[in-house]
Amino acid sequence: MSTVRSKAVVLWTVVVLNLILLAAPTVIILGASVTTGNIIAFPPEGFSLKWYGKVFASVVLREAFVRSLWVSIVCTVIAVPAGTLAALALARYRVRFAKLLQLYLLLPFTVPLIGAGMGMLMLFGELGILGELWPVGLACCVINLPFMIWAVLASANALDTDLENAAANCGAAPLQAFVTVTLPAVAPGIITGALLMFVLAFNEFLVSLLLTDANTVTLPVSIYNSIRNVITPDLAAVSVVYILVATLAIALLDRWVGLEIFLKSK
Amino acid sequence: MGASVMLEALEGIRATLWPRAFKRFTGAMLLLPAVALVLVLVAGLAWMGDASLHLLDTETFETGADYTAANYRQMGGQATYWIVLGRSILGAAIVTLVTLVLAFPYAYVMVRTGSAWTRKILLVSLFLPFFIGQVVRAYGWLIILGKEGLLNSLFGILGLGPFKMIYNYPSVLFGLVQYLLPFAVLLIAPAVTAIDEEIELASESLGAHWLRTFRHVTLPMAKPGLVAAALVVFTLALTDYAMPVILGGGTNDFIANAVYDAFFRISDSGLGSAVAIVLVLIATLLAAVILTVLGSGTLGFSAERR
Numbered sequence: 219m220s221t222v223r224s225k226a227v228v229l230w231t232v233v234v235l236n237l238i239l240l241a242a243p244t245v246i247i248l249g250a251s252v253t254t255g256n257i258i259a260f261p262p263e264g265f266s267l268k269w270y271g272k273v274f275a276s277v278v279l280r281e282a283f284v285r286s287l288w289v290s291i292v293c294t295v296i297a298v299p300a301g302t303l304a305a306l307a308l309a310r311y312r313v314r315f316a317k318l319l320q321l322y323l324l325l326p327f328t329v330p331l332i333g334a335g336m337g338m339l340m341l342f343g344e345l346g347i348l349g350e351l352w353p354v355g356l357a358c359c360v361i362n363l364p365f366m367i368w369a370v371l372a373s374a375n376a377l378d379t380d381l382e383n384a385a386a387n388c389g390a391a392p393l394q395a396f397v398t399v400t401l402p403a404v405a406p407g408i409i410t411g412a413l414l415m416f417v418l419a420f421n422e423f424l425v426s427l428l429l430t431d432a433n434t435v436t437l438p439v440s441i442y443n444s445i446r447n448v449i450t451p452d453l454a455a456v457s458v459v460y461i462l463v464a465t466l467a468i469a470l471l472d473r474w475v476g477l478e479i480f481l482k483s484k
Numbered sequence: 485m486g487a488s489v490m491l492e493a494l495e496g497i498r499a500t501l502w503p504r505a506f507k508r509f510t511g512a513m514l515l516l517p518a519v520a521l522v523l524v525l526v527a528g529l530a531w532m533g534d535a536s537l538h539l540l541d542t543e544t545f546e547t548g549a550d551y552t553a554a555n556y557r558q559m560g561g562q563a564t565y566w567i568v569l570g571r572s573i574l575g576a577a578i579v580t581l582v583t584l585v586l587a588f589p590y591a592y593v594m595v596r597t598g599s600a601w602t603r604k605i606l607l608v609s610l611f612l613p614f615f616i617g618q619v620v621r622a623y624g625w626l627i628i629l630g631k632e633g634l635l636n637s638l639f640g641i642l643g644l645g646p647f648k649m650i651y652n653y654p655s656v657l658f659g660l661v662q663y664l665l666p667f668a669v670l671l672i673a674p675a676v677t678a679i680d681e682e683i684e685l686a687s688e689s690l691g692a693h694w695l696r697t698f699r700h701v702t703l704p705m706a707k708p709g710l711v712a713a714a715l716v717v718f719t720l721a722l723t724d725y726a727m728p729v730i731l732g733g734g735t736n737d738f739i740a741n742a743v744y745d746a747f748f749r750i751s752d753s754g755l756g757s758a759v760a761i762v763l764v765l766i767a768t769l770l771a772a773v774i775l776t777v778l779g780s781g782t783l784g785f786s787a788e789r790r
Contacts, residue, residue: 423725
């Protein structure tokens with residue numbers, strides 16, 4: 219029995235350490251955002267929502283928030299069809315040079331973000347589209363696209379080909395079979411991918427930093443620009459926006475597909 | 485009814501635009517949008533590669549017409565770049581080791597626990613920071629570790645400190661470990677799921693201590709996940725920009741920071757491009773070597789055709 223217990227003790231010690239490490243910034247930001255004082259200190263000076271009031275009143279932050287939202291929408295709207303079709307092609311069709319294409323589609327993961335970002339900055343500059351917001355969404359889509367493909371591919375691999383064949387044999391036209399059989403079957407993958415793409419674009423810092431200017435600054439860049447030596451609680455209040463968005467995304471993901479999908483072996 | 489009429493109309497359009505005779509090209513056609521998107525990245529890299537081969541006149545800001553390796557020579561001749569490179573590689577190696585040691589037990593407990601609630605809590609704790617983003621997390625650490633931060637005000641009460649816990653190398657590595665933990669756990673977990681628990685039980689019932697079982701059964705069988713996690717964590721740590729700049733405060737730059745500075749501080753896009761291209765080559769080569777030698781693990785787009 220003692221060996222079983224020692225195993226549990228060791229494993230759980232590491233797990234608890236992990237939990238503290240993972241949760242600490244979130245918990246502290248939540249706490250700091252409701253302090254009365256002008257600086258964050260221990261012990262806390264009292265409870266107040268005044269920093270949230272200041273944040274809501276700030277035009278700069280509101281605009282940055284709306285821009286980030288727009289970037290995420292552009293990113294998701296491009297990624298969902300492109301990633302879904304690519305995943306279905308990889309799972310369902312015989313494609314020439316399939317291995318090579320897979321490696322090519324993994325490039326956004328293997329190319330460091332600073333390289334991808336600077337390259338796109340130069341390219342967009344040459345094309346004269348710098349200073350607009352949609353290229354930032356496009357760039358976020360490009361760098362995270364493998365997530366979308368990977369999510370749909372996981373669902374597509376679980377789908378029984380016989381179902382599609384049955385639909386075709388029963389006289390379903392290709393588009394009809396696609397809409398009534400294939401799409402519903404890979405829906406969990408599409409939802410997972412879409413949520414990932416949205417949240418990752420909403421968070422994207424480096425590529426946003428490179429591709430935005432003073433007029434198109436997004437929320438993560440705006441927070442970064444405001445980080446000063448003296449730590450004030452108003453930034454903590456803005457950061458809570460991220461905690462809320464993350465919580466919402468996780469709740470939706472868990473409700474629609476279940477978080478356990480990420481534990482499945484391939 | 486309306487939907488089926490619409491579907492029929494769409495079917496008609498499809499049949500005109502994409503007759504059945506084209507069927508063998510359908511796969512390629514479906515891949516086209518994704519291929520085009522990645523092409524944006526490839527085109528940007530090509531552009532940067534070209535820029536790295538021209539010398540920028542820093543007086544007139546005009547790019548020279550001749551192809552030259554001068555930017556690469558300049559980079560190689562500057563000790564700063566070698567120091568930054570060494571610091572990044574060493575840092576990424578330490579971060580990878582620490583992250584894997586922390587992540588494996590987490591993934592193991594998360595998969596093996598009998599309680600659905602425990603699993604849910606561990607999953608949510610993982611996704612929350614993953615979805616919150618790097619800047620906000622780094623900011624959280626500034627609040628905790630900063631000079632006038634929480635820990636130091638706590639130490640102050642005890643009459644200790646203040647201690648310098650940010651703007652140094654360990655703080656950058658610490659931030660990177662926390663940032664990369666969710667990636668590592670999510671890549672290891674599917675590999676642990678794939679291990680039949682009965683094999684572990686068999687080993688233990690034959691009298692092996694659990695540590696031996698772990699060492700000789702569980703870890704080797706989880707190798708695909710560990711390889712994928714190590715590769716992703718190492719690459720992301722090696723090429724990170726945010727943690728060195730926010731938690732390092734410019735005192736412990738990594739390669740990405742050097743690229744940024746070459747572009748925006750020295751305004752030498754030729755030199756910046758050269759440094760970025762070298763980083764891209766290192767990361768790509770590393771991925772290629774690891775994936776060829778050890779297999780793609782849980783990382784690749786595994787398409788199981790039946």
